[in-house]
């Protein structure tokens with residue numbers, strides 16, 4: 001068992017020592033390395049070249065001041081970052097997060113995870129992530145615009161279509177991408193595919209908005225089908241009510257699933273009979289366009305309960321999809337899910353389940369889809385947006401829908417190939433880690449020592 005293997009222990013002690021106070025980053029490295037140490041035991045070339053050690057040390061981290069003026073003419077100072085983790089298999093690629101909880105540790109964990117996720121898609125993309133501790137909540141459009149322009153005024157030096165291609169993440173949606181892209185274009189006088197998640201009018205790809213949530217449901221569908229089960233009729237608890245959560249809900253409802261919860265940082269709504277397609281349209285308008293609170297759904301509709309500060313994990317369900325943020329499900333929540341007879345946990349968010357909680361789910365033999373596989377549909381369609389921009393073409397939505405479905409099937413297949421245990425249980429997390437690692441590691445071996 002790798003967790004007891006002395007090499008692994010020594011390795012993790014080194015990671016902790018070199019990254020003091022960076023708990024999220026250490027957690028992400030631990031989760032991947034545990035599986036990789038098992039797998040590379042008889043593969044000396046990876047040990048000798050210190051491949052894992054190198055992937056766990058970002059190529060570079062840029063941190064910068066972001067100064068902007070609010071509507072009351074106060075000068076505000078925030079910190080921005082871009083973590084370029086690894087570009088062995090393609091330009092750095094990964095989203096930008098604007099949220100007060102953003103730290104260097106959070107962005108390092110996200111960039112590290114992104115490296116394996118992007119490798120799993122099979123597309124030529126390295127791993128990066130960035131963002132700022134700026135809180136867009138409650139800010140006017142003009143304030144968000146000024147922040148984005150100031151952020152890009154430094155970031156533009158470090159990115160480019162063949163260098164590093166950021167996109168959205170928490171707090172960065174199509175409004176922010178518009179402001180960021182506009183500023184890049186203004187400074188450089190170049191129209192190029194330097195960001196993805198753009199609107200269709202200026203080089204965005206159909207299906208990018210839906211891709212992460214839809215892709216996660218495709219992944220769930222494949223997991224269930226292997227057990228002769230289907231989404232139709234299943235009760236699904238979803239956390240979050242942003243891009244990923246709402247589109248996961250949309251796809252699940254389209255396939256006959258009963259989505260019984262959504263949440264935001266104020267609390268959770270519980271809809272016993274399942275959210276209807278029309279109701280979801282209203283919620284999308286509320287959350288995406290009007291930037292309202294999830295509690296307003298209970299004000300509008302009968303049969304919707306709102307629980308302030310509540311979480312969805314205690315609600316009776318067959319499937320759980322954490323789609324908000326990291327570390328939403330700890331061991332207690334995982335035990336609750338197991339006790340309630342939940343059969344599958346699919347991570348729409350990045351690392352929403354702590355390592356201890358994953359152990360609880362694995363021990364109970366639940367189907368567990370890690371974010372780096374289940375939510376890879378978003379970055380995969382971003383990769384397709386890059387291809388369209390490079391070719392100066394725009395593909396039809398139907399084509400992208402089919403490509404997303406194929407990519408998710410392929411990622412599911414890779415996880416099964418590398419994650420099948422002797423008793424037939426599929427350890428999807430292990431499968432994703434090994435398949436994601438192998439491609440990046442082999443590219444790094446080819447380059448020699450650097």
Ligand SMILES: NC(=O)C1=CN([C@@H]2O[C@H](COP(=O)(O)OP(=O)(O)OC[C@H]3O[C@@H](n4cnc5c(N)ncnc54)[C@H](O)[C@@H]3O)[C@@H](O)[C@H]2O)C=CC1
Pocket residue numbers: 101168169170171172173212240241242243244245263264265323324325326348349350375376378379
């Ligand atoms: N947007 C994308 O294409 C992708 C996003 N992800 C991940 O999915 C997750 C959600 O991202 P998006 O939906 O894009 O962001 P978003 O900004 O559209 O929505 C985030 C949601 O999570 C909730 N949330 C955020 N922080 C919270 C906290 N501390 N406590 C409770 N709720 C909180 C917000 O209220 C909101 O409902 C993140 O982990 C992100 O990294 C992963 C792959 C791609």
Ligand SMILES: O=C(O)CCC(=O)C(=O)O
Pocket residue numbers: 093094095096114117165166167168169196350375376378379380382
């Ligand atoms: O589309 C992208 O590049 C960003 C996706 C992302 O940030 C993620 O997969 O977590």
